[in-house]
Amino acid sequence: MHITYFLGKIARALFTMVLVVTFVFVVLRATGDPAQAMLPEDATQQDIEHFRSMWGLDKPLYEQYGVYWLNILKGNFGQSYRDRRPVTDIMAERLPKTVYLMTLSIVFAVIIAIPMGVKAALNRNTFIDRFTMGTAVFGFSMPNFFLGILLILLFSVKLKILPSSGSDSWKHIILPLLTTGLAYIGSYSRFTRSSMLSVLNKPYIRTAIAGGLSRNRVIYGHALPNAAIPVITIIGATVGRIIAGSIVIETVFAWPGVGRLLVTSVGARDLSVVQAIVMLLSITIVTANLIVDILYGILDPRIRTKKGGV
Amino acid sequence: MLKQKNAVKEFFRKVPPLIFIAIVWIIAVFLIAIFHKFIMPQDPVATDLVNRLAPPSFMGGDQGFFGTDALGRDTLSRLIRSIYTSLTVAFIGSIITAVLGTIVGFIAAHFKGIVDEILMTLVDFQYAMPFMIMALLVLAFFGNNIILFVILLGIQGWMRFARLARGMALSAQEDGYAVAVKQLGATPFRIYARHIFPNVSNIIIVQFTLNFPQKIIVETSLSFIGLGIQPPETSLGSMMAYGRGYLMSQWWMAVIPGIVIFLTTLAMSIVGDWVRDNLDPTVVK
Amino acid sequence: MNSDLLTVSNLGVDFLTGGRTINAVQKVDFSVREKEVVGLVGESGCGKSVSCMAILRILGETAKTTGSIRYKGTELLDLSESGIRKIRGKEIAMIFQDPVTSLNPVKKIGSQLIEIIQLHSRLSSDSARKKAVSLLEQVGIANPADRLKDYPHQLSGGLCQRVMIAMALAGDPNILIADEPTTALDVTVQAQILSLLKRLNRERGMATILITHDLGVIAENVERVFVLYAGLVVEEAPVDVLFKKPAHPYTQGLLKSLPRMTDDKERPLVPIEGVVPSPENRPSGCCFQPRCSRSTEICLKKQPLLESLGSGDHKAACFHAEI
Amino acid sequence: MTTGIINLDKNKNSSSIMQIKDLICHFSVKSETMFGKKRRLRAVDGINFNVKKGETFGIVGESGCGKSTTAKLVLNMISPTSGEVLYRGLEMTNLKPAKWRALREDMQMIFQDPLGALDPYMTIGKQIKEPLDIHKIGIPRERREKVIKILASVGMEDYMYDRFPHEISGGQRQRAVLARALILEPDLLVCDEPVSALDVSIQAQVINLLKEIQKDRGLTYIFISHDLRIIRYICNRVAVMYLGKIVEEAECGELFKNTAHPYTKALIASIPVPDPSFKKERIILPGEPPSPVNLPRGCRFSPRCPIAIDKCRENEPLLEDKGNNHKVACYRPGEL
């Protein structure tokens, strides 16, 4: 792997992040006055001005922008207008919840989806394949809120075996996990299937069979490692999107993570919070991409010398 | 003429039944969308507060086939109208996505260097900026109207098209027909419009069939956070979002549009996969 | 007759794809004797590869194989999946046309080689490694111990083909099928590989089936030749007989269309007119009849069978074979 | 064929249509090691040759020795690192795109892989017609006629006009490519391995066709191949390339009779002869061709050369005329 290649990637990632933050900054400041959103509708002009000067919103945009970055460099991500708490504190409280839920969901989905996809590929056009396809499409076409509520009705109301919402105990995570997991299983298994299918036709698989290897050895020892790359890509993409992907699920299950925070903060024009989340988000995505790149290198030695990437 | 007829025949002979059913479903849904004005049994926005929340007729209701919603509006008519809005929004959105992405991809591949860098940074930017958040920001801040909404959906996923088109164009430039045509003296525009585009179009179409149902789903999620199609206009997503509150009492309100979404997505995916498996231009038979 | 190690008779292969049936191999008969090098020759698409892959049953599920393939008296087509697995690599090994893509790109060649070695012998991983090194040495790779750590893409085509050959040798097979082992390689490297194969045949007494479309390669390397056309064996002969007295008009045409180093430059090449029919629309009667100058009524009606022409070793499937 | 934009004096230097002077083309490639920087790949490393009007100039050599790169340089499809390409005395490097496009009427190229060179989504006829559309030759209605004529001249029937590339055979595809190149009536045709992908019997058809057309139209060919049998059969003069350099150049007969360079010798010896009774001396070169990134010191061929001496490993021999218009770059020519 080229060190310069990665340095370049990181530089570009940083640049992208700056771009994202700038975009969000501009959209946020240019399109709505937080004073109006935060204050009640009959707030007086004086109130509004006081609010603005309190949060530095009366300064010209470029100055606000500069101050914003300066503060970030100092490790200060600002304060929430609404919570009146440092953004870092709020994130420290919320982020672990999201990460916990989403990583478990992804792990869960990977464990189920990959064997499922392999099985479907090996039994192409059979019932197993159709079933996998159906589940997969069901998983990603049914909105999370719908699935989530169905699961709540089934497991909490009817069977009374799992709590309906909240995040107090390990039991609380099961339903949200199932809901997100199902959606991920959908896309992972389909990717695994199609990637397996294309690999199974490759000459080296024929070589492995001609050498006398057993079926399992051919599939898991030779085909799967090669099929892994597109699957890794899609997993990487979901890892990068854990925050965005959790918005709906967190709302349905009253899961106090960052996704829900984002929605409420956007609604309230809580600028510092929105910006911090978006920045975090682009960092996750960019990091996930970077990790995927490194994994590519590990999985596929050819990429180490090529100008890799998807 | 005769040749075409044979091609059609050949097509039907070659198509497995499952794919056939899927295609029929898609066509049906599109026909419903196109002719919705003529097949809606009632005005989809006409309220009838006395006959509200009626169950579907197969469950004993007497207010139309799928019953009525919380304002006594005919669910079947609303469903048909929803199919129209959802499909229109998704279709126009997908076209915008495909055109935008492909053009950007071609431009990047053609000019290379700094142009490529800039456009690819834009692609990175889009990747780093999840669509839900973009939608949240833009719709929340600029207000929601149908045109903005469609444009926004058009932005969803363009970067995938851009990368695809760029990759294809780059490899086409390297060798093969594009080089051959170029050395005949063709201008770049001609090469892209007449040669590279038709060749990429297959893959674009496949991507389109994947992107299209995604748009319906995205619209559904946006409806959930209140940013979808606005009432009294309706869409499959907003019907579901609206019906979710009634899952305990009038479950069909969310389930019926849900089934339509599921079947349409399924059909699109099946057809998309099939197209991809069968139209791979590298495997010319 | 000398004892046949492998006899393929009446082999037919159909592919069922997209609701159609493609008759890739119509009727192929050939045999390999112990320590013999036979050649299968014919133009692209005539069924050479498919016939050989049918022997190891690695054609995949879409293929339907008929006929008989007997190896040392065992019918391979009747073997169970685990039975045929014991034949693959151990009794009959195969190397493929494009060596670079035929090796697993994400695994070191060492591990691919050792995997095969351990599969066919109960060697510890240490001695398997030693055997791998010695195999690479035998196929003429310099610094074999270092090469084990390389990935396929780090090797040139010639080296990859040598690795493939080493992998094929790992199970000490009795028959090596070499499917166009040199077409993807450079001329000078091709010469290296062919001489390597010759040496291995000599030293190990391993029977070899050499598949190629290059009559030059056939002439220099094999003892007996089977000429294929449109999924059929149209001529079978010892190599010198074939080149001196080709009997089938197709074989004759092939030989005439070759530019030769000894030829007069002004003499135009004599191509066979027309093209090979695709498996889906083969002509009635003799498959070669539309391109044949000697064709008559009967050629339109009947597919001639492969018949002996006087000397037992020379057979041709033609009503008008030249003797 | 000359377009208005460019005035070529066709009589000047009439014997030589194409002159290549000290042509160098280096690519920069990423190195394989972690901290390595970009390195030079010497694809074409200083070559000179003249192509005379009406002749067939052959270039032969192993894969990666720079044949295709040379072809592209000759047609100016890529720009050289340095050196000159003179077409009828006109310096072609650094042409403006419009001029460059106009010049395509004079020189054409056909490629190794006819399937790749044809757009799979356009009918054969339209593709052959395309150069006419591009250069706006003739009135649109008559173009079709012209295509059918040219189709006939490459031995294809008119119904091929509406076929798609995948619907016709390999030999027919190569004919179509040829027809497309010929329709502009060029003076120079560069053929980059035009028959390597074809079966022997079809190879013969195409080679015969090429020869015929040359006779009819007085075309000049630059013919690239790795197959010496074909080169010998079709070329007047041959240049043998090894790792970006020409190591031997001579009239065809001379080259095969008095082969001077050991590499050429080895190449000829490597050709399998379709005659079991022919017993030839075998020269099996050791090792693999080195990469154009890591050139050996001295003569590029020295590591594989059976007769290399110390001098060969020190200094690179120059391409010198040994009389009879036979040029060779070797310290021990003809000794193998």
Next chain:
Amino acid sequence: KQEVKAETAKITTMNVAVPALPEPLTVGASTTQARYRVQYNIFNNLIEFDFKGTKGFMPSLAESWKRIDDRTLELKLRKGVKFHNGDEFTAEDVAWTFSDERFFGEKPIVGHTRARGYWALFDRVEIIDPYTVRIISKDTDPLAVNRLSLPQFQIINKRAFQEAKSYEEWSNNPVGTGPFKVERFASGDQLVLKAHEQYWGGKPYVDTLIFRSVPEESARIAGLMAGDYQVISNVSIDLIPTIEQEKNLAIEGGPIASFLATMFNIKKPYMDVNLRKAMSLALDRELIVKNLFAGRTKIPNGINDPGYADMYVKDHPYPKYDLAEAKKLVKKSAYKGEVIPYYILNDYYPNEVNVAQTMVEMWKAAGINVQIEIKENWAQVNADETEGVRYFGMRNTSNTDTFGDPAGCLWRTYNKSYDPYKVLGWRGPLVDEFMELGKVLDTSVDQKERYKAFARMLEIYDEDPPGLYFYMNLSISAKQKSIDWTAYKQVYMYFGPENFKQ
């Protein structure tokens, strides 16, 4: 059998699911429902309003009060009241709560001076002795007592406020005198309150009270059914039957003192008085209330409520439904079928989007073409403007009755500083009269005079309507039947010993 068990089993932790929690927690930071819902459990007012019954104003932290003059109110404070931090409640705390520094000044620490809108006449607090304070107004203030019962004016602990490292720290962990003290607060998740053992009103009946933020209604109801929550708020009308079907669940709540209404943009040329009146006549309010609200709310006669006691104008006519008359008026009006954009928020008020769609259809029947545009927040509702005219033809609003007097509702929301007059073009002789009458409400201590003024103001509202009123807003909660808790006629959810026993 199970039911019996449920009734006997005492709970130590009460789980209450609400759609959102306040942020931050402290008093006076904003006026959202989320805040008011929980606030009464932590803080007390000096004077309390009886939201449950009809007792009117009751002593709370003040045991008694009397008017000294038009501008001065003297209060005797309750003795022995303990704050959550153990401090004794004294006049100092009152003075601090009402100080300029914290609340009423130009640049208050709280951030904005929302409170001032509710008490523009407030001047200062005078401490007479540790248990006596005087509240002094700038002018005659007949409503000082009413105002003291507002949630904005709940009493906080001075020491805790001043000792907090920052306002931020304080505001998320405030100290009051209410029955519960803050144990843990995560605004997106839960608010955990612990019983305040020394609560002056007696020890609460549960040890722990948890408000959980559960935004999705289905999840709240499911949680209630599953027994995860004892009480939930914000139940929509259509789901009432679902809950009532369950034997162990019960519905609580009903109409609250808030009028759902709209404001017209009278600057629009077509929005003349005839059209405005026609729009009211075209609405079949009964039908809406009966079907969309299951009859659970009521239609008021003007912005006028029986809770005003002697100020209630009983004879003011109820709004009429008369389509024919409406059509006639439309004909007479300047309206020529223009699209009237109707800006609303997405179900900010219960069932609002449904109601709006229904009304659009009703207006359509009268030939009035209204088009709903759903906005995301108030800023969007108000922001659009060209040449001084807002884009909307009409927007939604609610007129909340803050303290049982028309001055806190009709007058508070239609005075000169409020939108209809200020920006929406509600002008004319009648309006001038309205403004004059309003002053009487504000400054007169003569109830008769005030009554007469109010009655006339109601008439003016009908004659030259600045907006429409529809029905009373409502707040529906649900609970486990075994829980002895009642909902107030407000969104407030109170679990002190006075309102929850077991």
